[in-house]
Amino acid sequence: MLLLLAPLMLLAMAPPAGAVGTLCLPTATTACIAGTVRSDAGVVPNVKLTVTDPSGTAQEVVTGDDGRWNVQVSKEGAYKIALQEDTLPDNVAVSGANEVTVQAKFNATAPALIPVRTSTYVSSTSKVDELIQSSASGLRLGLLLALASIGLSLIYGTTGLSNFAHAEQVTLGGILGYFVVNVHGLNLWLGGLLVIVLCGFTGWFQDRVMWQPLRRRGLGLTQLMIVTIGLSLAMQYTFQYTVGARTVRVVQDNPTVRTIGPITLTNQSFVAMGISIVVIAAVGFALLRTRIGRATRAVSDNPALAAASGIDVDRVIRLVWTVAMALAGLSGLLYALVTNGIKWDSGLQILLLLFAAVTLGGLGTAFGALVGSLIIGLVVELSPVLGMPGDFKYATALLILILLLLVRPQGLLGRPERVG
Template structure:
């Protein structure tokens, strides 16, 4: 993340509020405070770039000076039920903060009955300097964008291959990304497996889930002759079901693959966690391997042949079912890898992480040209860069995803076949 922002440890992420809203069910999970007609809630999460801040004491004082204290949870969250509408002062007890952090310490909020009001407290590292140069910021964001782009690429190449070979827009693809992160949490964090062993196991399990899906679901449905729109709606159902399975088993909280905060390396103006470097290297190696396989191996050529023209491929002796089975397996393995890496380099993974990145994946795939694996790679990198660079280049921070989607829409208008797609008559 840009240093200007990285230095700022934001007590942001309105986790309880978000959890409450992003499920359309208006039931908060993971929070003790439910606002009602005669009470309001104050809530927030103390977090840094590297993780959340547990066990920090927060004092909330009302106008009359009556004070209440709360301590942030294991996940850095706090919330408080208040029985008055009006201004409150939220203050951090600095003695409970980790050493290298300082804070302005307080923020004023106005409570309202029936709603949860987020309280954002600004915390800074001691060596924070507000005057990072624009250029440094740009460099840092580019690296972050590249990182996001590579992770998206892992998932979107699979999505694109599935679209290419079967014509299916898989809305459940992003849930496979979440699955990777969730399995990582379960195997490594909960069951204490080593990071590398656990990571490999996650990818294998995810790949197996792809094999199984095609075996029990997609192949029988293809044989049944379901139309593509029908199949697409099936994937929407699957996506819904999977999201709530995650929420059912793990809850609405954000979970992390490893507990401890990662080590950080600095290269000139760029600050990056070692995990991110490793993740980027892994992504590049895996993507290169996939590219090589597609271009140079027999099965890769068969895959591209099926993408090109399934009927012709089948007629020329290619076992399309076998190719598609393989594509599902590989695509889900890649999505799982993307998921565990995503959970590692960002702050963790949540039941609806997939929901957040699904559109980025679609944008990447469409941008590059529907069904072309290399287009998806290019598209993913572009989307990653756009998302991370747009705030630096002047877009308001909460529009960064919107910018990526807007670019997608605009591109579709001028070049409907995508960047690398073959121009063909459409409509």
């Protein structure tokens, strides 16, 4: 009886209308449940939702002008939130289930999202269109990954080093972009170029003061790998030290969207994809056709033999570091532009994908890295469409990697190695 009474008293004390518009702040004895009703056309005000507490008592909330709603509760547990569909505007409908369950916890705000769509949106997103749209995002991600992973792969190929700080070089590109373009107001193209040059310089500098001397000292590869881990840690927290834990953006204005056929992406995304393709093609051409490119591949194949046939291995490696870091910087800059911001740990999240891509393609093969990146990009973006829960999209990429290692350890384009 008491149990039943408690929520009733709560209801009596908390005026239903009070939930609208005001901010709900959770305390040690109360929790908040909040959400925004938003369709593809924008936020939807004046929608009624029913919030049912664990003991079955219901209360009603209405979304404000900004589409937001929230409710304060004084009991922890599972709350059911149902959207009253008849209160939606005529052209808007719930796109999935109209009810969700959230766990309310004291001192915390539990988000509850019920997706809604306009009728026009629903008609335009058939499964096929959705697939095409996700493929486009996947291709975009794949191309950005490829920019970074080609460098990672080249470094691995020429020096045998798995560079765990590579992802931080990606972040560096985005953060430098923020400083150069956003803070100091340089033109995006000019600033971008400057960022790439700066990133390339960090590569040159690193090899000059650190990697080359360490190679000469004869430090083992595992040792070097741990050095890169230390470097990665130091760089991450240097980023956090300078810009904090927030997301920073390269440009200040909001991106505009363009639709081509079934694909809707920001303008910046299209440009970024274009740049990536051009740059990757240029790197590929350089590797295949130019003298220095052939030298690089020769060093990858067999450093001792390359040195014996008159190639300056150190010079090639220096160049590889420079180019790889410039590419990583470009990748980070574009990543920050298309995902609308970059954080100190953005690179950390990509690292996993980079390594998956490089391993998938075959360690040390530049073109393998390209193929691997595209596959990983597509897998990550397509797996939610194909029914994988969104949280597990990275897990899918790793699962594919592990399965591939079981059947083809050398990766897709790698060569089987000699033993003994």
